[in-house]
């Protein structure tokens with residue numbers, strides 16, 4: 448078994464005074480301190496980072512040695528899997544621990560985006576789409592196709608998407624690390640206005656995740672270290688499922704890759720969705736969160752709106768989703784996102800999520816996605832110590 452024993456997390460947002468190295472160092476130092484494990488005891492470092500030309504001075508794996516002198520001469524590797532790069536790093540570190548070669552892993556997720564214009568970020572992110580058929584398409588444009596298909600089949604769900612946006616903006620008010628502390632209500636999010644223009648019909652600004660800088664870090668340990676650490680969230684199960692990249696070869700509304708990843712994680716953990724207390728999921732666009740409700744098994748295809756009507760996914764509901772504010776309002780520094788999600792769910796299942804805490808949470812789901820349901824990573828975390 449593998450455990451999360453500590454974490455670090457910068458604020459997400461427009462962090463003009465921090466470059467890539469500053470972000471890595473801040474999150475990494477905090478995680479080591481939090482775990483109470485000396486840098487010298489770290490056996491390897493895994494860094495999730497997308498980049499795609501967003502920063503010229505990449506090589507974040509080697510930048511990570513700046514976290515502490517004790518890390519010099521340790522193996523450090525960067526992983527890239529589009530917006531799931533952070534989870535790719537988490538999963539690789541977990542496998543190294545399970546293989547018995549590593550006892551202590553330091554995992555960092557990092558991205559620096561806000562120094563670029565929105566069109567430049569859009570172009571860089573667009574590299575994660577299928578270039579033979581989708582070159583030049585923006586990610587808002589990609590997910591607009593999902594929303595158009597959903598509206599065509601199941602009717603106009605503008606209000607449903609607005610409810611998701613308003614929920615996540617409200618949740619972010621309780622997360623001091625979130626980028627946007629602005630209550631945007633359902634009416635504002637449902638209405639096209641000068642302050643909420645259409646980005647790619649039917650998606651408006653409030654249907655999109657943010658452009659962000661930020662980093663998150665985890666210290667992960669092997670079972671033998673369990674007596675030595677003061678807190679531990681166990682990876683009860685994980686699942687990675689990749690689907691083919693071309694959108695033309697996928698039934699968009701089935702969201703098959705996400706569904707398979709999440710259900711495989713449930714099966715491996717021996718649970719159903721009814722056992723999950725809390726979830727952080729990849730709401731890169733509000734339509735993605737709606738489709739994820741259906742992929743999680745909370746509702747049948749076309750019925751995701753029911754879980755909002757029933758209050759299920761709100762704070763105080765049966766399975767609150769994105770209590771952190773999600774990518775929508777916490778922010779989405781793409782390489783950091785998967786690590787941030789694991790951090791936040793670990794905090795939830797250990798009762799350490801402060802104002803965001805779902806009382807009594809024991810089991811949590813992380814679902815992080817690269818591309819439009821292409822690289823899908825699901826983890827079930829369980830609080831076991833601390």
Ligand SMILES: CC(=O)CC(=O)SCCNC(=O)CCNC(=O)[C@H](O)C(C)(C)COP(=O)(O)OP(=O)(O)OC[C@H]1O[C@@H](n2cnc3c(N)ncnc32)[C@H](O)[C@@H]1OP(=O)(O)O
Nearest residue numbers: 529530565572575586587652653655656657658731817818
């Ligand atoms: C790639 C993968 O593998 C999978 C994925 O995850 S895909 C997701 C990848 N990420 C994205 O595509 C990012 C999507 N978001 C965007 O492109 C941009 O945020 C956007 C086009 C929605 C808006 O950009 P913009 O028009 O340049 O907005 P900007 O000028 O920065 O801000 C204008 C106002 O809108 C607000 N705003 C900006 N983005 C916002 C958002 N997403 N939600 C709510 N408000 C937002 C700002 O706070 C600002 O408000 P004030 O005027 O009150 O200060």
